[in-house]
Amino acid sequence: PVEQLDHIGIAVNDLEASVEFYERTFGLKLERIETVEDQSVRVAFLSAGSTHLELLCPTDDGAAVAKFLAKRGPGLHHIAFSVEDIERSLAGAAAQGMVLIDEQPRLGAGGKKIAFLHPKSTGGVLTEYCQTVMEGEAHA
Numbered sequence: 001p002v003e004q005l006d007h008i009g010i011a012v013n014d015l016e017a018s019v020e021f022y023e024r025t026f027g028l029k030l031e032r033i034e035t036v037e038d039q040s041v042r043v044a045f046l047s048a049g050s051t052h053l054e055l056l057c058p059t060d061d062g063a064a065v066a067k068f069l070a071k072r073g074p075g076l077h078h079i080a081f082s083v084e085d086i087e088r089s090l091a092g093a094a095a096q097g098m099v100l101i102d103e104q105p106r107l108g109a110g111g112k113k114i115a116f117l118h119p120k121s122t123g124g125v126l127t128e129y130c131q132t133v134m135e136g137e138a139h140a
């Protein structure tokens, strides 16, 4: 089982303007902005109760999020569940017929291990697993 809904990812064209929108409109608090090199995105995490919104803005035209924005425009991009053991969760998902975009976890925001399941196998919702990496443990 998953631990909790870690975040909801939203693709945006203008990161700063979108952060300002969520702060002003919904009173959410910005936690941090960082660049995830491996995914070619700049992301902003805003806390929303026990979960977060992750605003995603591509850093180059080849990014998955750039393709998404070009095709669909800004909007809901993915959901992310935190898990205790991402390798075990991926094996479990594969055993249930899910299509793994990432066979092995990659290095994601916050130094977490992340991996995506294909939306075609999850009812149209791009779904991410993420696992906090304990201090001293090697990164993915």
Ligand code: CMX
Residues within 6 Å of the ligand: 009, 036, 039, 041, 043, 054, 056, 064, 065, 067, 068, 071, 076, 077, 078, 101, 108, 109, 116, 118, 119, 120, 124, 125, 126
């Ligand atoms: N949610 C739901 N469906 C999506 C989707 C999304 N975010 N992105 C694409 N799709 C659908 C498309 O609508 C399309 O469906 P149709 O065939 O019915 O038209 C199909 O998936 C293929 O879409 P595509 O535009 O051709 O895109 P690709 O196949 O090249 O890539 C995907 C899609 C999901 C495999 C790719 O975006 C990917 O690998 N994503 C994982 C990595 C990622 O998204 N990283 C950004 C976030 C990083 C972070 O949070 O740090």
